[in-house]
Amino acid sequence: MSDNRVYSYSAVLMGSPILLKLCSHDEAMASRVFQLIKRYEDLLTVNRAESQVMDINHAAGRHPVTVSRPVFQLIQCAKAASMVRDSAFNLAIGPLVKLWRIGFHGHSVPDAAEIRARLALTRPQEVILDEATCSVFLQQSGMELDLGAIAKGYIADRVRDYLRQQQVEKALINLGGNVHTLGEWAIGLKNHLPTRRR
Known part of the structure; x- marks a missing residue:
């Protein structure tokens, strides 16, 4: 019998809510993913005095x-x-x-x-x-x-690559709106703007 449950893990990194969904209960994996995101944030940020990008600036x-x-x-x-x-x-x-x-x-x-x-x-x-x-x-x-316009997408790519290396077959990675998926997911988009009546 297959387990169809989805486990959600969240953190606030890069000034955004980060959501990771896995089809297995693996807090250690989620922790490693969040550490990876933090490591890239520390390299690329321009919102703190020290990072490799700030060294260049x-x-x-x-x-x-x-x-x-x-x-x-x-x-x-x-x-x-x-x-x-x-x-x-x-x-x-x-x-x-x-x-x-x-x-x-x-x-x-x-x-x-x-x-x-x-x-x-x-x-x-x-x-x-x-x-x-x-x-x-x-x-x-x-x-x-x-690099703010591309950093989250780049980091999402690296997280996806890491999860593939770990043989994770199904995951959803949401880095504040930059979303990647592994495997098949049903995705819905909702318009939060009020609709006009004609």
Whole structure:
């Protein structure tokens, strides 16, 4: 007889509620997944003074910073996406995110002159990558990487890969809206906006 129960585990990481659903009761596995998420958060965050990404930002305009291979590969992927013609993604958006205080208390629309000044610091072509040394150099002082737009998706991919390595056949991973599944799941979407009557 098969066990069709689903066990849910949750934590708050990366400023978001994290939900992991497994088809076996395995608190140790859930704990290892949350530790993996925390490890990646510690490498990629720009919301704390210390991380590999913040080391790069602090050295902007001064010197390259050597980072771990996974961080380098994510930055390499982010730069490639940023360099696509008419791309809406920009890994060097950090100065504007900080100016607008996006995601923080006290956010507001800044003055147009301030925006123009910060735009000069958001050129992805000025993010110099050296694959041989896994180093990243931001050419101008004041430049900042912000990988927030892709970090959760990247981490969700790594969690999925880890669960596959552990021979987990069915799981649902929700990192604050970035959802991955292993196996078959019935997924429903709900519109929380009020519907208009015609």
